[in-house]
Amino acid sequence: MTRVHQFEIITLGLKVLMGFIGTLTLGIGGVGLMNIMLVSVTQCTREIGAQKALGTPRRDLFRNFGRSASYPS
Secondary structure (H helix, E strand, O other): OOHHHHHHHHHHHHHHHHHHHHHHHHHHHHHHHHHHHHHHHHHOHHHHHHHHHOOOOHHHHHHHHHHHHHOOO
16 A cells, blocks of 8 residues: 555545534534524514514514524523
């Protein structure tokens, strides 16, 4: 086994490891974002109902969710 072949095997292993770590990180980040949005929606259910009863456009409701999700708790 030559040094070049060993180097190629090591770099392939590192690429696979980094890809796995990146995929795992994106998955965990997605779950965290989903949790933040869920909490935002469940906390504002009564407020949303009142706004809908008053005739607030859907676009404004979505905008409110985006704002509240972007603020730190």
